[in-house]
Amino acid sequence: GRVQLLPPQNVTLLSKDFAMILTWAPGEGYPPDVTYTVRYESQDRLDKWMKVPHCKNIPRSFCNLTCALSSFYVKVRARVKAVWGQSQSPWVKSQFKDYYSDVELAPPVLTLDVRENSIHVSASFPLPACVENLTWKYDLNLWEAGSEDKKKYEGYFRKDTVIINTTALRGNYCFSARALYESINLKHSEFSQPVCVLLNHKG
Numbered sequence: 001g002r003v004q005l006l007p008p009q010n011v012t013l014l015s016k017d018f019a020m021i022l023t024w025a026p027g028e029g030y031p032p033d034v035t036y037t038v039r040y041e042s043q044d045r046l047d048k049w050m051k052v053p054h055c056k057n058i059p060r061s062f063c064n065l066t067c068a069l070s071s072f073y074v075k076v077r078a079r080v081k082a083v084w085g086q087s088q089s090p091w092v093k094s095q096f097k098d099y100y101s102d103v104e105l106a107p108p109v110l111t112l113d114v115r116e117n118s119i120h121v122s123a124s125f126p127l128p129a130c131v132e133n134l135t136w137k138y139d140l141n142l143w144e145a146g147s148e149d150k151k152k153y154e155g156y157f158r159k160d161t162v163i164i165n166t167t168a169l170r171g172n173y174c175f176s177a178r179a180l181y182e183s184i185n186l187k188h189s190e191f192s193q194p195v196c197v198l199l200n201h202k203g
Contacts, residue, residue, distance in 0.1 A: 039051055
């Protein structure tokens with residue numbers, strides 16, 4: 001007879017590091033070679049479950065849905081079932097979320113280019129390709145190592161380079177940035193780990 005697979009567990013749609021990801025855990029007693037298939041529906045077209053080609057018969061227990069979504073401004077939910085040979089589990093649905101208001105941001109990665117009298121700071125974001133053209137910004141902090149006094153550079157667009165005149169700066173200076181996104185309210189990531197550099201060091 002056919003084995004009845006129990007449904008996958010802890011099915012959760014989460015937004016993390018600029019991406020919408022469905023995660024789940026295997027049901028009880030799953031064989032090791034079980035696979036999973038994911039679909040999603042959006043709130044403007046309920047009961048129309050869209051296929052996610054890159055998440056059909058996959059062995060892993062997560063699916064990155066970001067670039068499969070038809071809109072970033074409509075709430076979606078996803079569902080997953082387990083498949084093993086001829087056996088299938090029931091579908092299990094996640095809760096609804098939308099990318100626009102629920103997206104969670106990761107801190108940007110800073111690149112410092114030290115020139116003669118200036119330093120050029122740029123921030124790169126680990127973005128899925130499909131959300132490249134949304135309006136991401138970042139804030140940058142600059143301070144002398146050991147000091148609490150931070151100079152703030154705010155609201156730069158993602159592709160912008162911040163150019164700081166360093167003629168008056170002597171010693172060890174640190175930089176840190178956070179990603180920003182204007183949705184229904186302003187969201188921001190944590191600040192990145194500080195990157196420090198010696199300026200105008202007379203060796």
